[in-house]
Amino acid sequence: MGAPARTPGIDVSQFQGVIDWAKVAASDTRFAFVRFADGFYRDTRFEENWGGSHGRGLLRGAYHFLRSNLDPTMQAANFIEALAKSEHGIGELPPVLDVEKYDGTPEAIVDHVATWVAVVERELGVRPILYTGWWFWERRVRSAAFGHLALWLAQYTTAPEPPKIPRPWPTWAFWQKANNGRVPGISKRVDLNVFKGDFAALEDFARASRISEVCR
Numbered sequence: 001m002g003a004p005a006r007t008p009g010i011d012v013s014q015f016q017g018v019i020d021w022a023k024v025a026a027s028d029t030r031f032a033f034v035r036f037a038d039g040f041y042r043d044t045r046f047e048e049n050w051g052g053s054h055g056r057g058l059l060r061g062a063y064h065f066l067r068s069n070l071d072p073t074m075q076a077a078n079f080i081e082a083l084a085k086s087e088h089g090i091g092e093l094p095p096v097l098d099v100e101k102y103d104g105t106p107e108a109i110v111d112h113v114a115t116w117v118a119v120v121e122r123e124l125g126v127r128p129i130l131y132t133g134w135w136f137w138e139r140r141v142r143s144a145a146f147g148h149l150a151l152w153l154a155q156y157t158t159a160p161e162p163p164k165i166p167r168p169w170p171t172w173a174f175w176q177k178a179n180n181g182r183v184p185g186i187s188k189r190v191d192l193n194v195f196k197g198d199f200a201a202l203e204d205f206a207r208a209s210r211i212s213e214v215c216r
Contacts, residue, residue: 003160004196005197005198005201006194006195006196006197006198007030007031007194007195007197007198007199007201007202008028008029008030008192008193008194009029009030009031009032009033009058009059009174009193009194009195010024010029010031010032010033010181010183010186010190010191010192010193011032011033011034011035011063011176011190011191011193012032012033012034012035012045012049012186012190012191013034013035013043013045014035014043014044014045014046015188016045016186016187016188016190017045017186017187017188018045018048018187019045019048019049019052019185019186020184020185020186021049021052021053021056021058021185022056022185023184023185024053024056024058024183024184024185024186025053025056025057025058026184026185027183027184027185029058029183030058030059030195030199030202031058031059031060031061031093031193031195031202032049032053032058032059032060032061033060033061033062033063033093033096033152033193034046034049034050034053034060034061034062034063035049035062035063035064035065035098036062036063036064036079036082036083037064037065037075037078037079038065038067039065039066039067039070039075040067040070040074040075040078042078042082046062046082047086050062050086050088051086051087051088054088054089059092059093059202059203059206060091060092060093061091061092061093061094061095061096061129062079062082062083062090062091062095062096063095063096063097063098063131064076064079064095064096064097064098064116065098065100065101066097066098066099066101066109066112066113066116067101067103068101068103068104068108068109068111068112069103069104069108072111072112072113072115072116072119073115073116073119075112075116076115076116076119076120076123077119079095079120080119080120080123080124083095083124084123084124090124090126092206093129093202093205093206093209094126094127094128094129094150094206094209095120095124095126095128095129096128096129096130096131096152097113097116097117097120097128097129097130097131098131098132099113099130099131099132099136099137099141100131100132100133100136100154102136102140106140106141106142106143109140109141109143110141110143110145113130113143113145113146114145114146116128117130117146117149121211125210125211126209126210126211127148127149127150127209127210127211128149129149129150129151129152129173129174129209130146130149130150130151130152131152131153131154131174131176132151132152132153132154132166133153133154133155133166134153134155134162134164134165134166137166137167138166138167144167144168146168147168147169147170150173150174150205150209151165151166151169151171151172151173151174152172152173152174152175152176152193153165153166153169153172153174153175153176154176155175155176155177156176156177156178156179157177162175162177171196172196173195173196173205174193174194174195174196175193175194175196176191176192176193177192177193177194178191178192179191179192
């Protein structure tokens with residue numbers, strides 16, 4: 001048997017500098033997650049990256065870095081407003097909540113995640129993805145409340161599969177496997193990701209994340 005199908009992608013922020021999205025799209029990169037904000041700090045290249053990656057044949061998703069010492073409703077509202085007003089849409093892939101910073105108690109983190117997810121689901125009609133790492137979730141959060149969300153797992157290894165999946169997820173949907181990749185069109189190091197499936201499966205995943213279709 002051959003290796004299981006995997007679809008390569010990246011995630012970017014202002015730290016990648018100016019990106020030539022035409023070159024990115026001409027590479028084997030098939031999807032991109034673009035940082036919107038860290039708490040209330042708006043990524044200085046969000047609009048540039050969100051617009052530049054649009055219409056390139058890439059599937060795009062926006063991500064928000066959660067700060068559990070800041071109002072989660074306002075964090076979600078800022079995210080929603082930016083995407084709702086964007087001429088480049090809300091993205092083909094679901095929005096992502098990045099949960100990796102311990103700036104509150106485990107209870108506060110769980111409460112903030114639940115609030116952000118509920119607001120974004122209600123307002124955008126899409127079930128979000130949750131990004132985290134095994135160590136952070138198992139040691140800092142220890143919650144089984146979000147197993148219904150697709151997992152984007154951060155775990156840097158050369159292994160063919162991530163060795164550890166945090167509970168309660170039985171598997172991962174996306175895997176951030178390296179943070180030092182090289183991709184045409186990006187002069188600086190960039191995070192490398194894969195989706196668990198081929199590109200057709202990724203398109204199916206995006207469609208299934210729409211709440212109206214999930215509930216039918």
